[in-house]
Amino acid sequence: MSAGTRNIGKRPTAYILRAIGPSKDQWGIPVGSNVVVKKWARVDRNNNTESLTCISTLVKDDEFIMTSSIPHVVLTIESSICEGSHFFFTQRLSEMAFGIFHTFAASGLLTNTTHSDVLQSLQKMVVSWAESLNRYKEDLKEAQKTKAKDVIGLLMITNIVTFGSILDSRRYLDPTHLTDANLLYHSSLSQSDLASYLFGKTAAAKLLDRVYGEYHLVLVKDGVIQTENQTEDLRSYRNAFLIQQTKALVFEIKEARADNIEGENKWVSVVKVREAMEENLLDDDEVKALWPSKAEWNELLADGFTPTPTYSFPPPPDTSYKVTTYWNVPRICKINVSTGRRCEKQNQRT
Structure with a gap:
């Protein structure tokens, strides 16, 4: 409420x-x-x-x-x-993010309401988290008390906030559309709304910078941490994750429209969403370096494209491994990335 x-x-x-x-x-x-x-x-x-x-x-x-x-x-x-407002599935951050993507792309199949207020609430959550971590800037032992139990879920939510107005159906409305009696419940995206989305995106970037400094990914096989040169950078994984979700969103919109399923409004289209993505996301040089080429976009939009892009976190490079997250201070907490659940406490890796 x-x-x-x-x-x-x-x-x-x-x-x-x-x-x-x-x-x-x-x-x-x-x-x-x-x-x-x-x-x-x-x-x-x-x-x-x-x-x-x-x-x-x-x-x-x-x-x-x-x-x-x-x-x-x-x-x-x-x-x-x-x-x-609907707040989707809130027991796990990842499921909430899945609900937001699916509802934006294929709302006609799932619900009859719009959900921009959910995005605004998530912005507040991320701002609050960023401010909370910032208070522990000088004392990692104190910050350890607030360690995340679902790092990948956190990446899911910060990605949603980074998308910002891209996922707000009001962005795709034209003022002339509001004359339609059936759209009186819609409102256009104001400058204040856009400023709020930018503020949330900035907070998400600050939060991620802090997380990158506290966590890293390692490959684990048969319960044994593999060699140092197999350690993966969480920042690189997150950037690849964001790009993967842009592809998945465009693909889902294309498939939904092919089945005559509308998004949150009928003006949410592949062309407009791609334009919004390029406007909002390419100010990050690391994301820009990974951005799909025109040929890759055309291939994605071609009939029969496989495999289907997914919103889920990228799998480890070898199925015999699992990606595990470590808190990078003494007395760290081992977290299974695939489930987001804390597994056991373990001393800092040497």
Whole structure:
């Protein structure tokens, strides 16, 4: 739920609710500073005892983020408009990103609403994360307490924020389109919106720079870390990942239109999205160096192109290996990139 206007950089108020079992407690984690009351309710909607009820006061520019299927009520002291939005699948960052790409490219098959507010919320998340890491600039031991458990999920979300207005269907509207009575619920992309997307993209770049300094990728076979010269640079993987997702998005739009499936609006097309990509992404020299040639784009758009591009993180170079992430300080945490789950603690590699 949101109240008032949304400005980039405002920290969202969020509660995470997880059912542990019908006879056990549920727990909630408040994030932010607007919590005024917390209390235990004896019975929830499934007649499970010990569920947690959270009450929060929202002021202008606050947002309330909850998982799906959470009963909720909003009370206002003045005449207000509260806007709810789809937030896709939020238990894992990667699944959320998949939902954003698919909905933008093939909304006609999946939903009847637009989702630009989701992009704005993700911008706020990335800004908040970047600011949080920046506070630990001088103390890596303290930063270790906040180490990420899903590095690839983080790359997925920073890629979404880097795409920015490319994934906002309002970018492709012409003002004359708004005269159509069926489009009265649409609004055009304002200069303020564009500035917000740029701000989010800048924050994503700062966050990634910090992550690049703390993490690296290694190849693991039979539980043994391979030689130093097989270490992969996370920055290089991320740039290749971004390029791969541009191809996957263009390919999905092409395939959807061939099946008469519209995007978030009927003006989202391969041509316009490619133009937007070139305008927004080629200011990064590392990305520009990897950008597909005209011949590669033509090959991608040809009938029968294989293999189908994917939004997923690139696989390791040998299927007998797995890509593993290490926190680059003593007492690091081993993280399986393919699942995003923490596996074990291990001393720093020599």
